[in-house]
Amino acid sequence: SYVLTQAPTVSVAPGRTATITCGGINIGVNSVHWYQQKPGQAPVVVIKYDSDRPSGVPERFSGSNSGNTATLTISRVEAGDEADYYCQVWDVITGQAAFGGGTKVTVL
Amino acid sequence: QVTLRESGPALVKPTQTLTLTCTFSGFSLTTNGMCVSWIRQSPGKALEWLARIDWDDDAYYNTSLRSRLTISKDTSKNQVILTMTNMDPVDTATYYCARASCNQRSPFDPWGQGTQVTVSS
Numbered sequence: 264s265y266v267l268t269q270a271p272t273v274s275v276a277p278g279r280t281a282t283i284t285c286g287g288i289n290i291g292v293n294s295v296h297w298y299q300q301k302p303g304q305a306p307v308v309v310i311k312y313d314s315d316r317p318s319g320v321p322e323r324f325s326g327s328n329s330g331n332t333a334t335l336t337i338s339r340v341e342a343g344d345e346a347d348y349y350c351q352v353w354d355v356i357t358g359q360a361a362f363g364g365g366t367k368v369t370v371l
Numbered sequence: 372q373v374t375l376r377e378s379g380p381a382l383v384k385p386t387q388t389l390t391l392t393c394t395f396s397g398f399s400l401t402t403n404g405m406c407v408s409w410i411r412q413s414p415g416k417a418l419e420w421l422a423r424i425d426w427d428d429d430a431y432y433n434t435s436l437r438s439r440l441t442i443s444k445d446t447s448k449n450q451v452i453l454t455m456t457n458m459d460p461v462d463t464a465t466y467y468c469a470r471a472s473c474n475q476r477s478p479f480d481p482w483g484q485g486t487q488v489t490v491s492s
Contacts, residue, residue: 264433264434264435293476294476296477296478296479298418298478298479300418305467305481305482305483305484305485306418306467306479306482307482308478308479308480311477311478311480312478317480349417349418351418351478351479352476353473353476355476357431357434358423358429358431358473359420359423359431359432359433359434360408360410360420360423360479361420362410362417362418362419362420363417364417365417365418
């Protein structure tokens with residue numbers, strides 16, 4: 264199955280920018296979705312199809328995808344952004360979905 | 372409004388078979404391209420995709436768990452059922468179901484609230 268690699272933790276000061284990466288072989292040819300998960304809650308989509316922001320998600324959240332790395336960027340980080348973030352793709356060959364290992368964002 | 376809700380036993384014994392039900396509303400699993408997946412998360416661990424069933428009854432499984440999983444649907448009841456055989460303590464997790472448009476490789480949206488399953492004797 265397709266392997267996606269994320270750094271376990273990212274720490275960022277309030278008001279600064281958090282950059283979360285998701286590595287995978289030729290991930291740039293896939294569509295990448297990003298989820299935010301807060302403790303005790305189900306994941307919620309924050310970015311879909313690499314860079315589309317669902318209704319209700321702040322403009323501070325943005326995404327990109329090229330080559331072997333997809334990136335979720337959170338600008339002007341707030342305390343409420345503290346959560347685990349997961350990337351996800353569909354493997355079009357096997358029909359399976361794959362998740363990255365997750366990145367815990369800590370707001371200092 | 373689309374909603375999904377998972378149900379099943381909170382506790383199962385090792386070697387037993389787990390049966391989970393996902394009851395959904397707000398969409399039809401007979402709609403072209405629609406699919407429902409099961410995803411689990413062990414305590415403190417990452418999300419793990421388990422299986423998916425499509426509007427046309429095609430089913431797909433996590434390669435490493437394929438031999439233990441069966442996914443099916445009952446469109447008359449708006450339900451998707453997952454069975455997992457030979458349960459082990461490492462299968463202790465929160466199990467989620469989620470909707471997607473699989474022919475569009477869409478994200479999982481929305482998710483159910485999850486159901487916690489503990490495997491212990």
